[in-house]
Amino acid sequence: MTQPRLLGLSGSLRRASNSTAVLRGLHDALAPRAALSIFALHGIPLYNEDDDGEHAPESVRALRSAIETSDGLIMISPEYNHGMSGVLKNALDWASRPFGRSALRGKPVLTMTTSPAFTGGVRAQQQMNETLVAMPARLVLRPQIVIGGVHEKVSDGRLVDEAALRFALAGVDDLLDEVRAARFLRAAA
Numbered sequence: 001m002t003q004p005r006l007l008g009l010s011g012s013l014r015r016a017s018n019s020t021a022v023l024r025g026l027h028d029a030l031a032p033r034a035a036l037s038i039f040a041l042h043g044i045p046l047y048n049e050d051d052d053g054e055h056a057p058e059s060v061r062a063l064r065s066a067i068e069t070s071d072g073l074i075m076i077s078p079e080y081n082h083g084m085s086g087v088l089k090n091a092l093d094w095a096s097r098p099f100g101r102s103a104l105r106g107k108p109v110l111t112m113t114t115s116p117a118f119t120g121g122v123r124a125q126q127q128m129n130e131t132l133v134a135m136p137a138r139l140v141l142r143p144q145i146v147i148g149g150v151h152e153k154v155s156d157g158r159l160v161d162e163a164a165l166r167f168a169l170a171g172v173d174d175l176l177d178e179v180r181a182a183r184f185l186r187a188a189a
């Protein structure tokens, strides 16, 4: 199979975000097996149905197009008050519209969460998965990837902890299996 193109979305806009650092670590560890590009959500406005449709904001059209042209996605969020970050939820709401034309429909998606706490954001991940099922994305169903104590596993803006990287990469292997299955189904259709 040609090199899969994966898209990474981080639910944190923080410059020193540990969640984004996980995506950077995965980017390095995956090359050249798969290409992971990170789409920064800084420019995505708050969802407003009045502004949606054919003339959606340029940043939103860029997000939808990046999702559509990817083979699969890795979404990672910090846990904010036991839920996913508003930044990520807002981006997913834009990506799910216009109604019936969700950019995420049938798209393989792997979710992950991070937290400095030992719980690793597991409660937020439950919420992410429920939202993605509504879109409806092709969620990678597997034991959750939660990275607790994440602040001790990151250095220079990258996940460097070997065990955490291995744990996350096992999930990416499952995502790549879903990408292959989705390609097979498209070719057979």
Ligand SMILES: Cc1cc2nc3c(=O)[nH]c(=O)nc-3n(C[C@H](O)[C@H](O)[C@H](O)COP(=O)(O)O)c2cc1C
Pocket (backbone or CB within 6 Å): 012, 013, 014, 016, 017, 018, 019, 020, 077, 078, 079, 080, 081, 082, 083, 114, 115, 116, 117, 119, 120, 121
């Ligand atoms: C508004 C807010 C709510 C938070 N709620 C939780 C929480 O419910 N559970 C948790 O483990 N951490 C919580 N945290 C701590 C975040 O996990 C921590 O700030 C984390 O580093 C943010 O992710 P980032 O490094 O990717 O920016 C919260 C932080 C903020 C700012």
